Amino acid sequence: MENGNQTKLRIEHLSLNFGGVHALNDVSLEIKDNEILAIIGPNGAGKTCILNCISGFYKPQQGEIYFEGKKITRMRPDKVANLGLARTFQNIELYTGLSSQDNIMAARHVLMKQNFVSGSLYFGWAHKEEIEHRELVEDIIDFLEIEPIRKRVVGSLPYGMRKRVELGRALALEPKVLLLDEPMAGMNLEEKEDIARFVVDVFEGQGVTYPNNPTLRDGVTCIVLVEHDMGVVMDIADRIIVLDFGRKIAEGTPDEIKSNPEVIRAYLGQEAK
Amino acid sequence: MGLPCGTYNYSYAKDMAILRTKTHWALFIALLILVFTAPLYCDNYLLGVANLMGITLIAAVGLNILLGYCGQLSIGHAGFIAVGAYTAAVLTGTFELPFLVGLICAGLMAGLVGLFFGIPSLKVKGFYLGIATIAAQFIIIWFINHLSITGGFTGIAVPYASIGGFVFDTEASQFYLIMTIAVLCVFFAKNLARTRIGRAFVAIRDNDLAAEVMGINLFYYKLLAFFIGCFLAGIAGSLLAHWIGFMNAEQFSISESILYIGMVIIGGMGSALGPILGVIFIRLLQQGMMFIAPMLESAFPALPAGFASGIAPMLFGVVIVLFLVLEPRGLSHRWMLFKASYRLWPFSY
Amino acid sequence: MKSRKLLTLAGVIFLALALAVMPLMAACGPAPEEPTTPTTPTTPAVKGPLKYGMSICMTGVAAEKGSPMGHGKLDAIKYINEELGGINGHPIEAIWYDNSYDAAKAATIVKKMMSDGALFFTTNSSKMMMASQEIANRAGFPGIASFSSPICTNPPQHIYAQMPDYGDDFAAFANYYLANIWKGEGKPKLALHLLNNPTGSGSGDAALCLADELGIEIVATEEHTATTISEMESMTRIKAANPDVLFIGSTPAPSAVVIKNAYELGLYPGVVIGCAHASFTKAMVAIAGADIVEGVYGVFPTCSWGEDVPGMAKMTEYCKAYHPKDYGNMDYITSWAEALVGAEILRLAVENCGYDKLAAGDAAAWECVEKNGIQKLDYDVEGLHGPVKYTAGDNRLDKSVRVFQVVSGEITAVSGWIDAPRIPYENFPDKFPWAVK
Known part of the structure; x- marks a missing residue:
């Protein structure tokens, strides 16, 4: 699947203001295929704002976002999702009243073809389609090792499990680009390692282990990871972009970032002297 | 979870089936037989109550889709039922069209009116939407009272339902x-509820932000919920019109709308069983209240005047309040708990 | 935790009891113990009962009217059973249910009364009769509406009206006005101020039907709500139309507002004001102020409390003994009179068909009650309201009202019982399609 490092998402001169607050200030960046890109930065740097602009939640005042060459700035969120962008949220945003399995099934929405007539008749077409999609969802459940909580209502699940279900829901959308907003926030080391492993496994693809599920088989070749924690990011990211106060201050491989004085200053606040 | 001991799923089709075991099937068929042979051993009054329950159930199922699954509060449900009732009344009474045409048109008309009044749901949620739908209630009733085709304040007579020459x-x-x-x-x-559309509705109810990001078109699905919910209200309205035989706008008061919300809440929002239990509970309670004042007055002639008739609505209120305090998740939840404990009995876990 | 469990248990038990006991008590309810205890030893009621169905708005939004009406007829039945020994020795059994002013409930109640073997039924609001009438008409189950709407009796089927309705009020008042008050040339100009419900529209419809026939010109029609606090705007429009007579079809409080505004605008005194019977009560006089409403006309279909009529003494005695709070309430009189009419119907039916036929409580019994009871009525109702008598083609039993006027703050009768002519709604099929079958 070597498609070369073509650009998947291109962000040009993005500016976002809330009243007088500049959340993003002339940010330009490119997200390429075949890489895990990490966006890091201190609190309030504007990391989540970028994801929200991509998803269509925020309407930036200036700048444009292109997905595979198509302009998606200020597009409605559900249309963005239909193009193949899936994401998770910093504060878990699951459908609390549904079971884990149905949460993931709900993400198959864009890929299913039933309408309310065939759905309410059920037997026949809808039944067949439900089973087809259920099989794909079960692959994801198996991959994320959440079989025991398949039928549990997610509102009652522990935090780490809900994070996994949310990842599963994003995978079920069969995304071309996966946007992960702090997938490891609030976790202990063991849980962080689990999630990191899932992210890497998804990126690499599982091949014959899940032959029928295209996402798991081929992997999601473009992952954007917004993280607060430097450690994990350094280990799994191919490239890192650092934001501070809504501005891009550095971009490069993990090694370049580690030694970048701007980054060190932003994180350790040397300028305060 | 949720299955009797020793029952396993060997296929997804089985896992998704509603009726899983032979006992399920037997009980289900027995229930259907019981229901459909009711006319053999019920008098007209009991059948009348059952008919009222059936009609109410259709409307409550509609409201459950709208409120229980999609989370869109509508305090104008009686208004939408009125749209259906009057559409059927005018089409079958005045224009002498067949009952089935009236029935379908009643549903469509109520659904379209529901679409119109569902538009605010795109901007407002919860109680704010509730207030907006109250407007539907009043506007619909105003139109019914002031149009000549609906018989104005006087009302309109409705013929019996009939299909192909058979008169009900x-x-x-x-x-x-x-x-x-x-x-x-x-x-x-x-x-x-258990397929794609239903999951989209619940997604909107539980987390509309996430639903939108996961590709669900809020505009379309909220309006679809209004359409389906009001379509069923219209169907119920049509049946109500043919059953009572006379329609008057006062029959569709706002207290009816609130009662429908009460039925959905008491039965258990967002469950298929909920409206059934809620409707049976409220309608039986109402019928009970109908008897209680005459009984008290004849049993205790010494009671002060008005006491016996006052006790009925009080009791009605008390029962509902007790219910909401003790079982806020509705009768269907209580039923699930009962089923679970019945399966485990006599072991405690 | 434990206390919560106890509470839950208590709640469940309470619920179960409430639910279980109700139908149980109903099943073994009123039949044996209720009316079979007349204290007068002279007429031991050993004969079988005559079942009198009543759908009463004891609770709900219309309880203000429904509850005194319920008391009135139940007290009257008690009087008939205890002092008159029932109907030829047969006690009247009141089969009554509380409809809570709920149409769906009313529909089930009429079915219940048919199942119970009631001989006929009564309602005390037009809405409840409308919800019941199709079911009753289809079954041939006769019904009497104390307060009715023209649609209950047009076209005439098995439903009868005890008293004239709001449309008849207008007809009677218009006749009285033309005969006794109108002195001008040409057509008098009429303005209408109507409540936005059947009470108001009833008068309005009648005016529409009769205007040409009577030679009246309708120059303005305004509508108000039950909770209106000012009608200055609409009254200004009415004033501009320069009417000779203003007819108000409403309830006391809004009528008082309308008359007050007419007074403030200088329209009244000057124009003649007439009120339909739901408006014309002491409450209206009190709300508007006696000096403002001085001289206002109104029509009313029953006698007043304290009037010297044969039925007054017993009614007053029972009302004061059992429901003293209802003393002075006109609805109690209406309802007491309804029970007297009902008893008379049962007497005629028993005498003409025999008890055995009636005891069946089936379609044959209903037909007998209708043909030999209701349609043979000729009874003065002990003066409590106009005489009841059936005439073919007109299902109103009592057709007469009296005209009253506020004189020195008191509502005073200015006429005897005058007939309200039947209004030919069927002549206007475009406006009243229901009147044509």
Whole structure:
């Protein structure tokens, strides 16, 4: 699947203001295929704002976002999702009243073809389609090792499990680009390692282990990871972009970032002297 | 979870089936037989109550889709029922069209009116939407009272339902008609809830931000919920019109709308069983209240004047309040707990 | 935790009891113990009962009217059973249910009464009769509406009206006005101020039907709500139309507002004001102020409390003994009179068909009650309201009202019982399609 490092998402001169607050200030960046890109930065740097602009939640005042060459700035969120962008949220945003399995099934929405007539008749077409999609969802459940909580209502699940279900829901959308907003926030080391492993496994693809599920088989070749924690990011990211106060201050491989004085200053606040 | 001991799923089709075991099937068939042979051993009054319940159930199923699954509060449900009732009344009474045409048109008309009044749901949620839908209630009733085709304040007479020459002119035949449609509506609603559309509705109810990001078109699905919910209200309205035989706008008061919300909440929002239990509970309670004042007055002639008749609505209120305090998640939740404990009995876990 | 469990248990038990006991008590309810205890030893009521169905708005939004009406007829039945020994020795059994002013409930109640073997039924609001009438008409189950709407009796089927309705009020007042008050040339100009419900529209419809026939010109029609606090705007429009007579079809409080505004605008005194019977009560006089409403006309279909009529003494005695709070309430009189009419119907039916036929409580019994009871009525109702008598083609039993006027703050009768002519709604099929079958 070597498609070369073509650009998947291109962000040009993005500016976002809330009243007088500049959340993003002339940010330009490119997200390429075949890489895990990490966006890091201190609190309030504007990391989540970028994801929200991509998803269509925020309407930036200036700048444009292109997905595979198509302009998606200020597009409605559900249309963005239909193009193949899936994401998770910093504060878990699951459908609390549904079971884990149905949460993931709900993400198959864009890929299913039933309408309310065939759905309410059920037997026949809808039944067949439900089973087809259920099989794909079960692959994801198996991959994320959440079989025991398949039928549990997610509102009652522990935090780490809900994070996994949310990842599963994003995978079920069969995304071309996966946007992960702090997938490891609030976790202990063991849980962080689990999630990191899932992210890497998804990126690499599982091949014959899940032959029928295209996402798991081929992997999601473009992952954007917004993280607060430097450690994990350094280990799994191919490239890192650092934001501070809504501005891009550095971009490069993990090694370049580690030694970048701007980054060190932003994180350790040397300028305060 | 949720299955009797020793029952395993060997295929996804089985896992998704509603009726899993032979016992399920046996009970289900027994229940259907019990329901559909009711006219053999019930008098006209009991059948009348059952018919009222069936009609109410159809409307409540609609509200459950709208409120229970999609989370869109509508305090104008009686208004939408009125739209259906009057559409059927005018089409079959004044224009002498067949009952089935009236029935479908009643549903479509109520659905379209529901679409119109559902538009605010795109901007406002919860109680704010509730207030906006109250407007529907008043506007609809105002129109019914001031249009000449609806008979204005006086009302309008409605002929019996009839299909291809067969006239549903007895309580028992009406019972079969109403119950068949009610069973179909419950079946459709249950299927809708467990498939793609239903999951989209619940997604919107539980987290509309995430739903949108996961590709669900809020605009379309909120309006679809309004359409389906009001379509069923219209169907119920049509049946109500043919059953009572006379429509007057005062029959569709705002207290009816609130009562429908009460039924959905008491039964358990967002479950297929909920509206059934809620409707049976509220309608039986109402029928009970009907008897209680005469009984008290004859049993205790010494009671002060007005006491006996005052006790009925108080009791009605007390029962509902007790219910909400003790079982806020509705009768269907209580039923699930009962089933679970019944399966584990006599072991405690 | 434990206390919560106990509470839950208590709640469940309470619920179960409430639910279980109700139908149980109903099943073994009123039949044996209720009316079979007349204290007068002279007429031991050993004969079978005559079942009198009543759908009463004891609770709900219309309880203000429904509850005194319920008391009135139940007290009257008690009087008939205890002092008159029932109907030829047969006690009247009141089969009554509380409809809570809920149409769906009313529909089930009429079915219940048919199942119970009631011989006929009564309602005390037009809405409840409308919800019941189609079911009753289809079954041939006769019904009497104390307060009715023209649609209850047009076209005439098995439903009868005890008293004239709001449309008849207008007809009677218009006749009285033309005969006794109108002195001008040409057509008098009429303005209408109507409540936005059947009470108001009833008068309005009648005016529409009769205007040409009577030679009246309708120059303005305004509508108000039950909770209106000012009608200055609409009254200004009415004033501009320069009417000779203003007819108000409403309830006391809004009528008082309308008359007050007419007074403030200088329209009244000057124009003649007439009120339909739901408006014309002491409450209206009190709300508007006696000096403002001085000289206002109104029509009313029953006698007043304290009037010297044969039935007054017993009614007053029972009302004061059992429901003293209802003393002075006109609805109690209406309802007491309804029970007297009902008893008379049962007497005629028993005498003409025999008890055995009636005891069946089936379609044959209903037909007998209708043909030999209701349609044979010729009874003065002990003066409590106009005489009841059936005439073919007109299902109103009592057709007469009296005209009253506020004189020195008191509502005073200015006429005897005058007939309200039947209004030919069927002549206007475009406006009243229901009147044509």
